[in-house]
Amino acid sequence: MNKERLIDNFIEMIKIHSPSKKEKEFAEYMVKVLKELGAEIYLDNGFKNYGGNSPTVFAKIKGNVEGEGVTLAAHMDVIEPNLNVNPIIENGIIKTDGTTTLGGDDKGGVACIVEALRTIKENNISHEDIYVLLTPCEESGLQGAKNIDWTLVPEEIKPAKNMLVIDNAGRAGIIAHTAPSKYDFEITFKGRKAHAGIEPEKGINAVSIAAAAISRMNIGRIDLLTTSNIGVINSDSPTNVVPDNCFVKGEIRSHSEEKILEIIKNYEEACKEAVSQVGGEYEFKYVCDFPTLKPKDDLKFAKEFAEVYESLGISTELKVIGGGSDSNIFAKEGYNSIIIGVGMYNVHTVDEYLEIEELYKTTEAVIKYISK
Known part of the structure; x- marks a missing residue:
């Protein structure tokens, strides 16, 4: 050499x-x-x-x-x-x-x-x-x-x-x-607009739906070979309008793809429970970014x-x-x-x-x- x-x-x-x-x-x-x-x-x-x-x-x-x-x-x-x-x-x-x-x-x-x-x-x-x-x-x-x-x-x-x-x-x-394998997920929470100062009661706050869902999710170090992270939470609504849209993006990594799919299922259940509590709707998408x-x-x-x-x-x-x-x-x-x-x-x-x-x-x- x-x-x-x-x-x-x-x-x-x-x-x-x-x-x-x-x-x-x-x-x-x-x-x-x-x-x-x-x-x-x-x-x-x-x-x-x-x-x-x-x-x-x-x-x-x-x-x-x-x-x-x-x-x-x-x-x-x-x-x-x-x-x-x-x-x-x-x-x-x-x-x-x-x-x-x-x-x-x-x-x-x-x-x-x-x-x-x-x-x-x-x-x-x-x-x-x-x-x-x-x-x-x-x-x-x-x-x-x-x-x-x-x-x-x-x-x-x-x-x-x-x-x-x-x-x-x-x-x-x-x-x-x-x-590990890595899966990316995106969640769009959909609420209903209303004037935040005059009639907020008529709105459904999409950020609140997202917060309720995320609070039910296990994020961070899940076990020795599995991690999860949410890196994006975005709503473009002005402060005087109850937001009708909130976008969340994250990832899950694990040496077991079965474990990843189990976590995704749990996250979807968290979204369902949040919608049941706050109202509104959600759309959940996920894709495998790379395999193990x-x-x-x-x-x-x-x-x-x-x-x-x-x-x-x-x-x-x-x-x-x-x-x-x-x-x-x-x-x-x-x-x-x-x-x-x-x-x-x-x-x-x-x-x-x-x-x-x-x-x-x-x-x-x-x-x-x-x-x-």
Whole structure:
């Protein structure tokens, strides 16, 4: 591994502005790099479904060893503000001047992939087929992964089922293998307008219906593997009018979709009781935003990669996490993902930084895992 090149490449990457839905320049940069490494490329144009401008990049580097191969995955978009990143290297970390995010999430993962591929090629290291999958718009609802048209992906370039998703916060050695499903719900409470100062008795306050319903809902930490949150309560009525409309939006996450559906049923019962108490009507809608991520091989893949970390003197931790990622979407297509980190911290903030040594460690582990 060329450590200096790895860092130089990371710096080059973060200077290419690629917020969600605007990753085209970075995707073109990555296609050029992957072609130089001898990869076969396929571009999925699912971005047309959500108003983006960048394809999902599929790549395959043919191996010289028989086997199922491995997939290296990351996402190309970053969290704003990220224009004109001014990287500072200091005391073993890379950070910004505090005016932008760094973009280590997830260009640290992309840089890791590129250096691993370059090292393997330069040293003529034997390997099975290597697949690369780079998605746009991960940070904005996993839209890139959700909108892949898998029926159009050529069979010979469809990724290997075992997938290393290099997109975890924290140090090298942490291996996330299980993540929850997330359902979004929306409730519209409907009351009746009236003048709030002259004849409020003639109205039915939609905000009051919402309050009565929410007061009956179990929200927050529901159990060890289940959470719920309401993030939006909105009524646009002026204060001198009894509001006839109130909109509520929230989410439920759990490692059991049965548990989520049970909670949704309880929330609907709470709405019915509120309407019975206050009057008015309600409309309840919900949708699965992403499914659960669970190992498909009794943690065999996760443990294999843990052994690689351990052989390099890196302590490991197999983790169940509470967030979602592209891995959840890929799981629906039969992919067996583990999520590993490259030392990125304080992600999604202008205090984001990346620990250089942790980036080295995971890149070394990826090279060693692929080497045969």
